[in-house]
Amino acid sequence: MKPEQLQASGRRTLEIERDAFAGLLERVDAHFAEACTLMLGCHGRVVVTGMGKSGHIGGKIAATLASTGTPAFFVHPGEASHGDLGMITPQDVVIAISYSGETAEVLTILPLIKRMATPLIAMTGKPASTLARIADVHLDVSVAKEACPLNLAPTASTTATLAMGDALAVALLEARGFTSEDFALSHPGGSLGRRLLLRIQDLMHTGDRLPRVAPGTPLTAALLEMTQKGLGMTAIVDADDRVVGVYTDGDLRRSLEDQIDLRSATIDQVMTRGGKNARPDWLAAEAVQLMEKHKITALLVTDDQLHLQGVIHMHDLLRAGVV
Structure with a gap:
């Protein structure tokens, strides 16, 4: 490919992902507020789970939540069905991520989550999927198409999911009155922590x-x-x-x-x-x-x-x- 073709491909990718962002705005609605309310009322931890690329995005969402005042961690759904489900308690809130809403490893652990009556927030691109229907709150992160020209590799959809996770984290941060000093306390080893904590x-x-x-x-x-x-x-x-x-x-x-x-x-x-x-x-x-x-x-x-x-x-x- 010539340089101009590579540049055109890159721009097309960003345009598709920009459109995916724009489509999310109208979905920051009552369901979004309900998800925030569940997490604000949580007396345990926010547990994020997801498989494959959704799992990578889930790990980032959990890390962002934890560093902005909402205690959170990531649990791999495959490991959860082999013992790690013990990390989840009725006092927690679970965020399950699956674009199809039909990921087998995620669906396998849903009955136990529901049996514990642990609140469940789903992030999917399919509102009619199994995961979306079982969840207490569903956040729609669907996109018109992936940036991948084959429309297969998770690209725009994972970007949209990550953005929705950031929106949740920031909304919770503001609701908690989280300050820059609070942020520094969870980043003592970074330059920000040094700037904010050292006297x-x-x-x-x-x-x-x-x-x-x-x-x-x-x-x-x-x-x-x-x-x-x-x-x-x-x-x-x-x-x-x-x-x-x-x-x-x-x-x-x-x-x-x-x-x-x-x-x-x-x-x-x-x-x-x-x-x-x-x-x-x-x-x-x-x-x-x-x-x-x-x-x-x-x-x-x-x-x-x-x-x-x-x-x-x-x-x-x-x-x-x-x-």
Whole structure:
């Protein structure tokens, strides 16, 4: 095939799947709301099952539900009839996925699900199928045709099913008042979790690692403190440990440009008064935002009365994966 033919095939596939999406809109109806109500009232878990490609889609739907506030997991229907059905309880809600609605492995476990009186939501492309008729709620995910030119390989139909699953997950998320902080709690290992969960106090330098000098300190002594602590700056604090200023590598370059006598100067003469500071309980991501806004690489961390609590450096944020 020529490049233009390959491109045309790809575009045709996307057009067919776009049309499948459009057809779903009118099916987000009372049945959809009923399915959401069943899951919101569930005291156990949402158990998703499906065979073949429907099973792969079911695994994704279960994962999306679980990460957005609806406890869920996937059970393979073939394994379910050989012992894994014990994972399902009357307190659960089952979502069974089968485009034909006649998948043998799924139908085999239906009598036991109904015997336990576990609510059953079906997602099929055949409203008159066995699965659709037995279910408590049926969600129609039918498509006019598959993107496959043979109209055989599940393509548009699996895309439509996945989209319906996303619609359920988002509707439940909003109904539960699920927040970005809640999302981060289930993603602690990802960059999103790090951005949303890490606080400045988790990363800042404290105690003896803090570079600090008193007003009136000779500039040479302040530079020695900066070198020993290795953060490229030092805080200047009064007798009550309140921040009165900051001196950084950038200030040192400006001192050299202004031809300040480094041997005779005191830190008071060259420091930046006040300086930018943050609070320990701020999100680490807020420290990044402040540093980027003011083009600085370190922040003093203080309490509300400006008592020095710590220092956080851009390198700390990089190592933690916040940046």
